[in-house]
Amino acid sequence: MIKIVDGNQAAAYGAKLSRPEVIAAYPITPQTPLVEYIASMVARGELDAEMVEVESEHSALSVLHGASLSGARTFTATSSQGLSLMYEPYFRTSTLRLPVVMCIVTREMISPQSVWGGQQDAVTVRDAGWIQLFVENNQEVLDTVIQAYRLAEDRRVLLPVNVCLDGFYLSHMAEKVVIPDQNEVDDFLPPLVMDHIKLDPENPMSVDPLTPGPLLTHYRNKHVEGLENAKDVIEEVDREFEERFGRSYHGKIEPFMMDDAEIAVVTMGSMSGTVRVIVREARERGVRIGMLKLRMFRPFPKEEFRELLKDIDVIGVIDRNVSFGFSSGTVYYELKSALFGYHNPLMVSFIAGLGGSDISKMHVRKVVEILEKVHKTGKVEKEVVWMDLEEKLWEKQLKS
Amino acid sequence: MGETIEKLKWLLTDKYSNKRVEEEIRDKEDLLSSGISTCLGCGSEIGLRIALKVLGRNTILAIPPGCMGGVGVVGYGTTTGTEVPVFFPLLDNIASMLSGIKRYYRRLGRKVHVLAYAGDGGTADVGFQCLSGAAERDENIIYICYDNEGYMNTGIQRSGTTPYKAWTTTTPVGEARRGKPQVNKNMPLIMAMHEIPYTATASIAYIEDYVSKLKKAAEVEDGLAYIHLFSPCPTGWRFSTDKTIEVARLAVETNFFPLWEARYGEIRFTKKIWFKKPVKEYLKAVGKYSHLTDEEINEIQKLVDDRYRMLKSLAR
Numbered sequence: 116m117i118k119i120v121d122g123n124q125a126a127a128y129g130a131k132l133s134r135p136e137v138i139a140a141y142p143i144t145p146q147t148p149l150v151e152y153i154a155s156m157v158a159r160g161e162l163d164a165e166m167v168e169v170e171s172e173h174s175a176l177s178v179l180h181g182a183s184l185s186g187a188r189t190f191t192a193t194s195s196q197g198l199s200l201m202y203e204p205y206f207r208t209s210t211l212r213l214p215v216v217m218c219i220v221t222r223e224m225i226s227p228q229s230v231w232g233g234q235q236d237a238v239t240v241r242d243a244g245w246i247q248l249f250v251e252n253n254q255e256v257l258d259t260v261i262q263a264y265r266l267a268e269d270r271r272v273l274l275p276v277n278v279c280l281d282g283f284y285l286s287h288m289a290e291k292v293v294i295p296d297q298n299e300v301d302d303f304l305p306p307l308v309m310d311h312i313k314l315d316p317e318n319p320m321s322v323d324p325l326t327p328g329p330l331l332t333h334y335r336n337k338h339v340e341g342l343e344n345a346k347d348v349i350e351e352v353d354r355e356f357e358e359r360f361g362r363s364y365h366g367k368i369e370p371f372m373m374d375d376a377e378i379a380v381v382t383m384g385s386m387s388g389t390v391r392v393i394v395r396e397a398r399e400r401g402v403r404i405g406m407l408k409l410r411m412f413r414p415f416p417k418e419e420f421r422e423l424l425k426d427i428d429v430i431g432v433i434d435r436n437v438s439f440g441f442s443s444g445t446v447y448y449e450l451k452s453a454l455f456g457y458h459n460p461l462m463v464s465f466i467a468g469l470g471g472s473d474i475s476k477m478h479v480r481k482v483v484e485i486l487e488k489v490h491k492t493g494k495v496e497k498e499v500v501w502m503d504l505e506e507k508l509w510e511k512q513l514k515s
Numbered sequence: 516m517g518e519t520i521e522k523l524k525w526l527l528t529d530k531y532s533n534k535r536v537e538e539e540i541r542d543k544e545d546l547l548s549s550g551i552s553t554c555l556g557c558g559s560e561i562g563l564r565i566a567l568k569v570l571g572r573n574t575i576l577a578i579p580p581g582c583m584g585g586v587g588v589v590g591y592g593t594t595t596g597t598e599v600p601v602f603f604p605l606l607d608n609i610a611s612m613l614s615g616i617k618r619y620y621r622r623l624g625r626k627v628h629v630l631a632y633a634g635d636g637g638t639a640d641v642g643f644q645c646l647s648g649a650a651e652r653d654e655n656i657i658y659i660c661y662d663n664e665g666y667m668n669t670g671i672q673r674s675g676t677t678p679y680k681a682w683t684t685t686t687p688v689g690e691a692r693r694g695k696p697q698v699n700k701n702m703p704l705i706m707a708m709h710e711i712p713y714t715a716t717a718s719i720a721y722i723e724d725y726v727s728k729l730k731k732a733a734e735v736e737d738g739l740a741y742i743h744l745f746s747p748c749p750t751g752w753r754f755s756t757d758k759t760i761e762v763a764r765l766a767v768e769t770n771f772f773p774l775w776e777a778r779y780g781e782i783r784f785t786k787k788i789w790f791k792k793p794v795k796e797y798l799k800a801v802g803k804y805s806h807l808t809d810e811e812i813n814e815i816q817k818l819v820d821d822r823y824r825m826l827k828s829l830a831r
Contacts, residue, residue, distance in 0.1 A: 137619055165618040169611065170648030177608030177645065181615025184602065187622075189615075203605055314600040314616060316573045316627055322602035324590030 116294040122285030125253040125292050126192065126218045126278065127152035129260025131162045132300040133216070135190035137182035139167040139175040143197040144230045145282035146220040150192065164190075172197035176204040176217070183213040184322060186309040188264065192218035194282060195236040196225065202240065208275045209244030210338065211323065212312060214267035215275040216260065219247075221384070221435075222282040223470045231471020232282040234384060234435040238412070238445050244338055246276040246345050247413040251387045253292045255364055256280050258356065261300055262364075265352045268307050271344040279412075281385040281435075283471065295360055303359055342414040349411055365408075367416040370423055372398055373405035378486045379424060381432040383409045383446055386467075386474040390433070393479040402487060409446060417453040424454060429461045429490045431482050435468040443499045461495050467502035478502050536723040543568040546598045551586045556756030558719045558746035558763060559583060559661040563632050565722060566659060567599065569729040574628040575616055576601040579609050579642070581634035582668045583661070588632075607641040609633050610649035610739075613656040621655070628657060628733060635662045639675040639702045650709035653738035660702065660741070663748040671751040675700040679818060680811055682803040683751070693806060698818060703743035704826070707777040713740040715776035715785070719747075720763035724774055724785050731776070745772045753802020765797040770823045775830060782830040794819045 120128065126149050130138070138157075140150045156162040165182070169175045172193050179189040193201060198219060208215050223233030237247060246266060250259050256278065263276040280286060312322060326334070350366040357363035369387075372394050373379065382390050387408040397404045407423060409416075424430060434444020441448045447464035454460065465482050468474040481502070489495055503509075546567040553560040559582055567574065576599050578588045588596040589603050604612040609631050617629040638646060638660040649656065665683050666672040673683040679698045682688050686695040707714040712735045717725040725744070732740035747762040749755065754762055766772040767786060771794055774786035794816045798804040807815070 136622060137615060139615065165622050167614060167618060167652070169614075170644060170651070173608060174611035174614075174645045174648055177605065177611035178615035178618070180604075180608070181612035181617075182619045183615070184612075185616045185619040187615075187619040204608055207605065314575050314602060316575060316600055319572075319595075319598060319600045321590040321595035321597075322600070324592065324595060324603075325584075325587070327592055330592060 118292055118294055119289050120253060120292050121148070121287055121289045122253045122256050122280045123149035123220065123287070124152050125256040126260055126280065127156065128292075128294055129257040130190045130216075131156050132295060132297060133190070133261055133264045133304055134188065135164050136187040137165045137167065137179065138190045139169050139178035140191050141169050141172045141175050141193070141197060143172070143194045145222055145286045146192045146194045146197070146218070148286070149218065149220065172201040173204060176201045176208060176215070179215050180204060180208065180211065180213060183215055183309070184211070184312065184314045186307070186313055186315075188307040189215050190217070191215070192220060194220045195222035198236045198240060199224070202243070205240060205245070206243045210334075212273045212338070212341070213275055214264070214273055214307065216263045216267055217275065217277055218260065219277050219279045220282045220286045221279050229470045232284055232435070233469050233471070234279070234281070235437065237277060237279045238436040241413050241445070244274070244342070245413060246272075246274055246342065246411070247279055248276065248410055249279045249383045249412055250285070250410070251385055251408060253285060253288070253290050254362065256285060257292055257294070258360070258362055259364070261304060262349070262352050262356055264304055266345060266349055269348045272341050272348050273311060274338075274341050274345065279384065284385040299359060303356065346411070346414055346416060364410055367411035368419055368423060369408040369410060371406040371408065373407065373423065376403050376405035376427060378402065378404040378429045378431070378490055379427045380404065380406045380482060380486070381409060381430060381446060381450060382406060383412060384435065386433060386435065389474055389476055390479050393476055393483055397483050402483070404483065404486070412446070415449055415453065420450060420453050421457045424460065425458055427458075427460050429486050431463045431465055431486045433465045433467055433474065433482060435474070437466055437469070461489050461493070463489060463495055463497070464499045465502060466499065472503060474502075533723045536726050540565065540568055540722070540726060544571070546572065547588065548596045551588060551596050553582070553586045554748075554750045554756075556749040556759045557582070558748060558759050559663060560586075561719045562659065562661050562725070562744045562746055563588070565725060566630065566632060566729055567597065569726055570628045570630060570657070570733055572599055573626070574599045574630050577604045577609055577613055577631045577633070578602070579604050579631070579633045579637040580606045580668070581637060582663070583632060583634075585668045604631075606637045608645055609637055609642050610646040610654065610656065610658060614649050614652070614654040617655050629655070631656065631658045633658070633660055634668070635660055635664060635676040635702070636666050636674045639700050647709065650706065650711050650739045650741070653711070655736060655738060657732045657735075657740045658742070659744055661744045661746040662702070663746045663751060664699070665751055667748050667751040676702055679815060680804065680807060682806065688806045693811070694803075701822065703741070706741040706743070707782065709739075711741060712738040713776070713778045715741070716743045716745065716772065716774050718745040718763045718767050718772060718774060720760050720767060721774060721786060728776060728785070731778070751803070753805070754800060758800065762797070762800050765792070765800055768792045769794045769797040769819070771797050771819055773823060773826060775826065782826070784830055
């Protein structure tokens with residue numbers, strides 16, 4: 116079935132097809148329609164799930180803790196301030212090894228007050244032990260939610276997964292999406308069997324007692340092992356998904372026009388679509404440039420980047436977030452640290468698309484222009500480039 | 516004459532039901548480890564032991580961070596403190612986590628008691644929002660707040676249920692301040708005002724009353740059951756460890772902590788106090804009030820009287 120749906124609706128379809136048994140959510144812009152879509156699916160009887168309309172995001176994830184510990188497949192979604200309110204149970208979801216799937220409809224963090232797009236929210240919680248997948252379009256939203264359950268529930272992984280879709284750019288933009296058949300999804304995604312950790316009077320278990328340091332260290336190590344395993348499992352899941360549904364997202368990183376490339380642009384999320392257009396345009400001019408779309412931000416695919424970037428001279432990373440303290444984009448410095456000791460390319464960090472600003476063709480052309488210049492001169496004049504800053508757009512906005 | 520007969524009836528039924536409950540509880544399986552490390556004279560341990568005896572093995576138990584967590588009810592390392600499934604919710608998501616458990620078991624068609632045994636901090640302060648939400652959503656959980664009137668596990672800090680003028684380490688007594696300057700939250704009445712199916716106060720000095728309330732709570736199927744259990748703490752309240760029950764009894768006998776229950780739109784006193792004692796007798800028995808002047812005691816007497824009168828105006 117083909118439908119025209121926005122990103123929130125695509126996520127709701129993905130969730131519905133995955134047959135979650137308990138859903139808890141609290142509305143927040145831009146995730147709100149997602150909750151409404153799910154609520155109406157439950158109300159119409161299309162989705163047979165316990166729907167808990169909680170009084171906060173903190174409770175949304177907490178309800179899922181209880182449900183998941185009882186053996187339920189669970190789903191929720193949130194954005195920015197909701198995610199930060201959720202941080203306490205968020206961290207614990209991964210350390211309890213609960214295979215929860217949660218969409219983050221990414222949004223700028225305040226202040227200044229903003230309800231618009233940005234990836235600061237999801238990126239800020241990157242070290243809380245979850246798997247984070249960023250997606251480019253609404254078809255990928257739907258497909259990745261389904262893939263996320265397979266990944267989360269895999270016995271080699273058993274970790275929660277975020278499917279991160281750009282607020283407004285995806286959540287409120289409608290496009291053509293293929294909705295798979297329920298039977299096919301059922302074949303792809305068998306019911307969840309929780310037995311590693313479970314609250315059941317028929318088999319009493321003490322969950323999360325006070326734990327001494329060395330045992331805790333052991334659990335932390337196993338947690339990291341689960342994350343590392345996810346790097347292989349996502350490839351398997353994506354391959355199997357392609358065999359069944361005919362669509363693939365290249366697992367962790369999608370290379371685009373990377374053959375014989377000397378310059379690479381690294382992207383994450385919906386900006387990738389625009390970058391594809393400009394990379395093709397530059398190729399027509401004879402520039403040897405390609406794009407790497409980072410899909411799996413957590414765990415960070417260090418090894419694959421090292422392989423994909425081994426012959427690249429110049430790398431530009433576009434970040435829709437800021438690393439306060441490292442004073443660049445976050446993906447930029449993580450990539451740089453992943454390459455250290457392996458390759459030594461020239462690298463530029465581009466900070467763009469904050470607070471709902473567009474990353475337009477014009478912006479990406481500028482990125483390419485700067486990278487071409489770096490390639491020609493062999494010199495990085497400015498390591499961190501803040502888009503829109505030189506044009507002083509903000510001065511115009513202050514005056515108006 | 517009529518009143519005398521009424522009194523006699525009360526006394527007789529009390530005595531009869533006490534004996535019956537004593538026998539009933541004595542023979543029930545003790546599901547809590549005898550090796551947990553509570554302070555001497557701990558009131559909360561009694562409350563939990565009795566609750567598990569009444570509810571039995573078909574129970575999932577939440578023990579949030581606090582005294583009962585600290586003493587090892589959830590266990591340590593690879594050991595456990597109870598024979599029922601038990602876990603640590605966060606201090607501020609107790610009722611939400613339990614909602615998730617109960618919802619899923621309901622979906623499976625399995626009847627399971629889902630029980631929180633939480634302190635006053637996790638109930639009246641930081642966990643209040645989610646408890647209020649769960650009450651409003653009619654989540655079918657049993658929630659017992661063991662109220663020792665402060666953060667005792669972290670070392671006696673004031674909470675929303677610490678009473679007026681009481682000493683704690685964060686409401687010390689000195690020249691400028693004399694204990695807690697604010698009156699405590701009327702937590703059980705707040706819960707009753709959520710119009711949940713069952714709300715009750717209980718005291719470890721009146722086990723027969725507590726047991727009957729636990730049974731009523733266990734029968735509720737259409738929403739939240741809340742029991743506010745008065746639980747004196749010798750360590751934090753400064754009294755001798757052999758006086759826990761006595762202190763708890765005095766609180767009831769002085770109307771400092773009246774015993775009542777609310778269900779089906781009615782509030783009813785479950786323990787009639789025929790000879791009310793002055794609150795001074797209770798305050799004098801507890802060290803955290805040892806700094807009080809007669810004037811301050813009179814002020815507290817008035818507060819207790821006012822609160823009791825309000826309750827009485829609502830009660831049958």
